[in-house]
Amino acid sequence: MVFDPRKAADPTATSLLTIDLAALRANYATLRDQAKGSECAAVIKANAYGTGAEQAVRALSKEGCGTYFVATFAEAETIRAAAREATIYVLDGFFSGSGPAFAEKAVRPVLSSLAEIQDWAAFCRERDQPLPAALQFDTGMNRLGMPHGEVEQLAAEPELLASFAPALLMSHLACADEPGHPLNEAQLKAFEACRAMLPACRASFANSAGIFLGARYHFDLVRPGFALYGGKAAEGREALRRVIRLEARIVQVHDARAGTSVGYGADQSLSRPTRIATLAIGYADGIFRALGAREGQSGFTAYIGGHAAPALGRISMDLITLDVTDIPEGLAHRGAWAEIIGEHVSVDDLAARAGTIGYEMLTSLSSRAQRIYTGSEAR
């Protein structure tokens, strides 16, 4: 029997985010195979891209994942509680005075400037304990990391590097989702040049899309995020298995006359008698306002019982109106569920409609939605 998350939904639930942990594990296995010979870590920042960090870590750990990257220390604490033995890196900053917190949780900072390295080294000398950390180079993105010149300075101060345990040399690609972009090769060269200045150490370069640039980009450890959660790593590449499904409940169905209008601003007028279903979800749940009707054209399409229901009018904070005139009798009723992301619409497709990327769509989704996890029993 197939598990139906709707049956597990709370009677009061207005929206439902179903996360398929078996698909998450399968995607991890696919990426690990793609980068055979390298360790496959998982990037689970922003609450595992909105899917739920704790559950994601438990599922990925069962699949053999032992290294995790998060953006903030608070995120690292959540992971530590779910994975006692895992290696955890914090990507975004090591600030003065935070050494004890990192040491207590055995969390590793990613050090992206000489100043951060000096702080970490001083902290380690004080404790007389060379604790591990990663070093990040900026190889062309101009965002975060040490540029070439700073790496030279670092190389000239071997006593700094001797005060702690450099565990990983890393950098991040700006254009990995465009395989033909010249910056990919340029960054690869710059990364090699930075590595060559320092003592030998494990290295990491590739995000999801970087994995598909080929073995030269893999090094010792790859760091996929988005593709794990079912996102399309790069243009023209098939997404892996879909991990999330977002559904919202119909609050009310009613008939509206031709010539009347729908929603705020009376933006969309009805050219025919229209049956309207109102869904209990809106831009406060991450269904961006940009997905509403524009210039009289219906917005995104939801699916009810597999049938298309175009959005009418503007997206409100907590409500969306759908045209269900053409949906077979009986399917669109009070309490029924409409699929917004899932089998019919991928997160990437919906994001594109809103003029953004799947990453933003995923991480904006609905703290209000009831989360249901499936596939945790797998294997």
Ligand SMILES: *Cc1c(COP(=O)(O)O)cnc(C)c1O
């Ligand atoms: C977010 C992030 C990743 C993961 O990127 P995806 O494109 O989601 O695979 C890898 N490395 C760094 C430094 C990141 O910030």
